[in-house]
Amino acid sequence: MDITTRLQLLEAVRRAEQADAAYTAAGRACTRATRAAVDAHTDIGRCEQQLTAAPARAQTRAAANALEAAQQTDVDCGRRKQAAKVKLRRAFTAARTANRELATLYAPHASGRATGGKRRSAVAASILDELAAMPLEMIRAADALVVHSSAGKDSLVMLHRLATWAAQAGCKDKVVVVHCDLGDTSEWPGVRELAQRQAERYGLRFVAIDSEGGLLGLVEKRGMFPDASRRLCTSTLKRDKANVLLTAIVAALGLDRQALIINCLGIRAAESTARSRKLPLSIDARTSNGKRLVLTWHPIFALSETEVWQDIAAEGLEYHPAYDALMPRLSCVFCVLAGFSVLVRAVRLCWALGLPLPEKYTDLEARIGHRFKEQYSLADVVTEAARIETAEGPLTWRPGDAIRDQLGEAAAADYLHRLALAA
Ligand code: SF4
Numbered sequence: 001m002d003i004t005t006r007l008q009l010l011e012a013v014r015r016a017e018q019a020d021a022a023y024t025a026a027g028r029a030c031t032r033a034t035r036a037a038v039d040a041h042t043d044i045g046r047c048e049q050q051l052t053a054a055p056a057r058a059q060t061r062a063a064a065n066a067l068e069a070a071q072q073t074d075v076d077c078g079r080r081k082q083a084a085k086v087k088l089r090r091a092f093t094a095a096r097t098a099n100r101e102l103a104t105l106y107a108p109h110a111s112g113r114a115t116g117g118k119r120r121s122a123v124a125a126s127i128l129d130e131l132a133a134m135p136l137e138m139i140r141a142a143d144a145l146v147v148h149s150s151a152g153k154d155s156l157v158m159l160h161r162l163a164t165w166a167a168q169a170g171c172k173d174k175v176v177v178v179h180c181d182l183g184d185t186s187e188w189p190g191v192r193e194l195a196q197r198q199a200e201r202y203g204l205r206f207v208a209i210d211s212e213g214g215l216l217g218l219v220e221k222r223g224m225f226p227d228a229s230r231r232l233c234t235s236t237l238k239r240d241k242a243n244v245l246l247t248a249i250v251a252a253l254g255l256d257r258q259a260l261i262i263n264c265l266g267i268r269a270a271e272s273t274a275r276s277r278k279l280p281l282s283i284d285a286r287t288s289n290g291k292r293l294v295l296t297w298h299p300i301f302a303l304s305e306t307e308v309w310q311d312i313a314a315e316g317l318e319y320h321p322a323y324d325a326l327m328p329r330l331s332c333v334f335c336v337l338a339g340f341s342v343l344v345r346a347v348r349l350c351w352a353l354g355l356p357l358p359e360k361y362t363d364l365e366a367r368i369g370h371r372f373k374e375q376y377s378l379a380d381v382v383t384e385a386a387r388i389e390t391a392e393g394p395l396t397w398r399p400g401d402a403i404r405d406q407l408g409e410a411a412a413a414d415y416l417h418r419l420a421l422a423a
Pocket of ligand 1: 215231233234237331332334335336337
């Protein structure tokens with residue numbers, strides 16, 4: 001099966017899934033409308049009984065008004081039920097057509113039929129697996145590759161791999177490196193500039209998206225901190241903004257056919273259980289539509305943390321100094337997903353760098369009356385950081401400490417030597 005057929009099949013799977021979801025939603029709407037019509041009938045019966053039994057003239061008028069209102073509701077519900085039935089029939093026809101098209105397209109490539117949820121998802125999974133194993137062909141087939149870079153270590157290694165593949169495929173002009181800038185009240189200093197340098201090292205187009213107010217502004221507006229189950233910060237500050245850019249990229253392509261956009265993220269399975277459940281390559285149903293088929297690609301999904309640092313050391317890639325202070329991730333300074341000890345270290349690093357963020361965040365906590373985390377406040381974190389500083393003194397670090405910590409002294413010395421030569 002060639003890559004064009006694979007991509008056509010993925011689009012057919014997407015359309016079939018979308019049509020099935022629309023059919024399910026229409027079925028639910030129809031059930032709701034039918035229930036409302038039954039309730040309206042019941043109300044009419046009740047009002048009629050009240051009217052018959054009303055002893056006084058004033059009560060008769062009230063019961064008649066109630067009956068009139070119930071009859072009007074009944075008419076409205078009848079209309080709603082009819083409209084819902086029409087929508088359901090249309091959705092059924094659309095779903096049947098989409099599934100038949102998929103089956104017809106897939107038939108020459110398999111003995112079984114590509115209908116039914118399970119079969120369809122199995123077809124998509126095997127095609128996605130095949131595509132993930134052929135990066136150069138996928139890059140050549142794409143109209144644009146949107147590389148989401150936080151400037152952190154995983155983004156850095158992903159970017160290096162993608163830039164290398166794109167150069168081999170002769171497609172560097174298709175790559176756009178996108179950095180969501182949350183501002184200096186959210187992130188460590190120099191993150192945006194570093195993301196830009198990392199992209200420019202490969203001669204790639206770089207776009208920074210400003211997220212006014214960042215995490216601090218979002219918390220101030222909502223009056224509460226996000227948490228793992230309501231991670232509004234990622235969707236509001238990063239994903240929604242990046243989706244706007246996606247629309248602009250597709251419009252700028254000016255194609256008279258559906259565009260293939262590949263969204264690239266530096267997510268690794270080893271980072272967390274939730275991330276291990278993701279796939280190296282998947283269809284982004286939420287942002288795909290008739291104008292664009294969007295695939296989400298995690299090119300370094302299988303790498304361990306050690307392998308990431310090995311790549312950084314071997315290629316002499318520039319990483320952020322926060323890693324040398326042994327911050328495990330280049331996230332927001334006070335990431336709502338970070339553990340207690342990481343937050344304590346972040347407070348100490350702020351003090352070492354002279355950043356006013358611990359006070360800003362604890363002030364905000366006090367002002368909105370909502371704790372940074374359910375189990376503890378940021379004020380507790382600051383108290384613990386102060387206790388450690390009293391016992392151990394201020395936080396110190398040396399250039400290369402991240403690599404020293406992960407790969408040993410020789411690797412750190414070699415890395416620093418490479419950097420010095422490249423400067
Ligand atoms: S780094 Fe943490 S706090 Fe910042 S946006 Fe992401 S999840 Fe939210």
